Amino acid sequence: MTDIEWQQQIPDFLWCDPEVIGQSYTSALAGEEITVHLPGEPAVADGAYLTQPAPILGKVHHEDQAIWGILRRDSVEPELVAIVRRIAFTAAVADPDVVGREMDKWEQRLTSWLDILTGQHLTAVGHRPPRQFENRTSMFERRADGTVKPRFTPRSFGSIYSLKQGLATQEILGKAFELAGSGTSVPLPWLLIRDARALHRVTHTRRAVIECGSAAEMAIVKLLKADKIPIPSLPTLGKTFSLLTKHRRGIVSSGNRNEFVKVRNREVHMTAGSGYVSEAESSRILDIASLLVEEAFPMPSGLKKLW
Known part of the structure; x- marks a missing residue:
């Protein structure tokens, strides 16, 4: 050794x-x-x-x-x-x-x-605009005598949307190191939520909603199977989500379910009004998708997320 x-x-x-x-x-x-x-x-x-x-x-x-x-x-x-x-x-x-x-x-x-x-953003998903105050554009003033003089060119920072996050504790670090060492990967639906949160942060809200839709579908089908509810032959998000809220009353309100399906389908199918998802829409859909994934794929050892 x-x-x-x-x-x-x-x-x-x-x-x-x-x-x-x-x-x-x-x-x-x-x-x-x-x-x-x-x-x-x-x-x-x-x-x-x-x-x-x-x-x-x-x-x-x-x-x-x-x-x-x-x-x-x-x-x-x-x-x-x-x-x-x-x-x-x-x-x-x-x-x-x-x-x-x-x-x-x-x-x-x-x-x-x-x-x-x-809830922190450690994995590189989505372009994050610069956050440092520096001269990102090299501009020069051209003078009549043929010389040039550098000029500072102020530019604003790109927008960032905030999301709740917490500090890594001894318990969280200990469990994360243990899971990484045992070869235990994060379940795919949680990876989609991770990516959706990262995309939301850098204002790519349309992509965030589409990732949330995929994560929600996986979670809904798992919950339906756990309840031994037959899955439709054409298991669309709308059909399976309706089945879930019918058999698991209170998991998601019918209003939130309809809003989720409407926004996600609008963007995926490029229907009227597609192409833009507001910060508020994206935030609500992130909350709903995370709730569904947490119900279907609970954290190991009873751990709770900090966001």
């Missing part, structure tokens, strides 16, 4: 409860047990920059002081938040090359579970 350690950058910033700082968790990589280490406390009192985990011996020199993450106050709520950018691992393995073969798949499982459990 060979003792190894390695580091992995989080695809996007992971917002965590400060209680996770310095913690270690058990996971696995292709059946080999590994330990995941979260960044350590700032090196100085009242410092902001998280530090390399204490169990990690190899030093990688980074110019960015915040390479492991930062500890800061939330801009909305005055709570302390740990924003993790990098995690580390230790293991004793028979073949060190297992890291290169398996880490991409492990990371995809991890980020998908964290997306669903916390």
